[in-house]
Amino acid sequence: MNRTLEIVKTIYEISQLEPxxxxxxxxxxxxxxxxxxxxxxxxxxxxxxxxxxxxxKTRSLNYFLVHPDEFYLVDLPGYGYAKxxxxxxxxxxxxIERYMTNNPWLKxxxxxxxxxxxxxxxxxxxxxxxxxxxxxxxxxxxxxxxIKQRERAAIQRQWRDLLQYDYMPLVVSSKTGMNRDKLWxxxxxxxxx
Ligand SMILES: Nc1nc2c(ncn2[C@@H]2O[C@H](COP(=O)(O)OP(=O)(O)OP(=O)(O)O)[C@@H](O)[C@H]2O)c(=O)[nH]1
Ligand SMILES: [Mg+2]
Numbered sequence: 776m777n778r779t780l781e782i783v784k785t786i787y788e789i790s791q792l793e794p795x796x797x798x799x800x801x802x803x804x805x806x807x808x809x810x811x812x813x814x815x816x817x818x819x820x821x822x823x824x825x826x827x828x829x830x831x832k833t834r835s836l837n838y839f840l841v842h843p844d845e846f847y848l849v850d851l852p853g854y855g856y857a858k859x860x861x862x863x864x865x866x867x868x869x870x871i872e873r874y875m876t877n878n879p880w881l882k883x884x885x886x887x888x889x890x891x892x893x894x895x896x897x898x899x900x901x902x903x904x905x906x907x908x909x910x911x912x913x914x915x916x917x918x919x920x921x922i923k924q925r926e927r928a929a930i931q932r933q934w935r936d937l938l939q940y941d942y943m944p945l946v947v948s949s950k951t952g953m954n955r956d957k958l959w960x961x962x963x964x965x966x967x968x
Contacts, residue, residue: 778959780818780848784838789873795838798846798966799880800913803871804887805897806853809917809949813887814839814850816949817959824850836874846882846966849874855897875908883911883965885958890916890930890946894937902938913961914944920951 786792802810811824814837824837837850851874852867875881884905888898905912914934919927931943938944945961947954 776843776959778817778844778963779842780814780820780823780839781842782823782837783840783847786836786838786870787834789870792836792870792873795847795880797840797880798882799838799849799878800846800882800962800966801849801851801874801884802887803851803884803901804853804917805855805889805895808853808887808889810850810853810887812949813915813917813947813958814848816947816952816955817848817962836870841963841966844963844966846963847880848962854901855895875905875910881910882968883913883962885913885915885962887915887917888934888944890919890922890927893930894933899937911965912938913965914938914940915958916944916946918948918950919946919953920948 784795802813804810814824815821818839823839834852836852839848839850841848851871854867886898886902886905888894902912902914916930916934927946931946934944935942945954945958947958
């Protein structure tokens with residue numbers, strides 16, 4: 776299926792949050808992990824979501840409408856950006872928390888994890904938080920073009936064991952399009968399930 780993405784809403788403040796009455800799957804992950812790149816890769820367009828070499832670019836929460844399925848893919852601001860102020864980080868936390876709590880439309884969160892790094896504290900905290908909230912976690916290992924097959928298998932196993940899943944997390948690359956179609960199927964299935 777050929778899916779496209781349309782940006783329909785951008786939010787900077789908690790006060791701007793309102794119920795978006797369609798199923799939603801969100802993309803979360805540390806700053807610079809490749810969330811915006813993945814949105815562009817999935818949408819098949821370069822400038823849907825802003826990317827830069829300086830992390831901390833996405834300060835907003837962006838709703839993309841998926842056609843023809845009609846669900847929202849939500850790009851969340853990255854967490855753990857060291858250079859941002861305490862106040863900014865607190866603001867991020869509140870926005871994300873408010874978005875995730877009491878949102879019956881949120882069907883799953885794809886947590887993006889850098890395939891080149893061993894599991895990071897903030898990522899483990901995020902997956903635990905989601906589990907605690909009863910929100911299904913879709914682990915996605917990014918930048919798969921940057922690692923060798925053997926390293927790929929090792930990090931997949933680590934995350935599978937950490938999350939206590941009986942399947943391996945998907946490795947993707949926005950640069951090469953690796954597993955793009957598979958990821959689309961998983962996201963669509965989560966939105967509909
Ligand atoms: N080689 C490679 N580089 C990637 C890939 N995905 C993203 N990058 C690079 O990683 C950097 C960060 O990508 P972004 O997509 O902006 O990351 P983000 O998670 O949206 O970052 P924030 O907006 O700060 O939260 C950019 O320099 C991208 O070009 C990938 O699959 N392969
Ligand atoms: Mg971004």
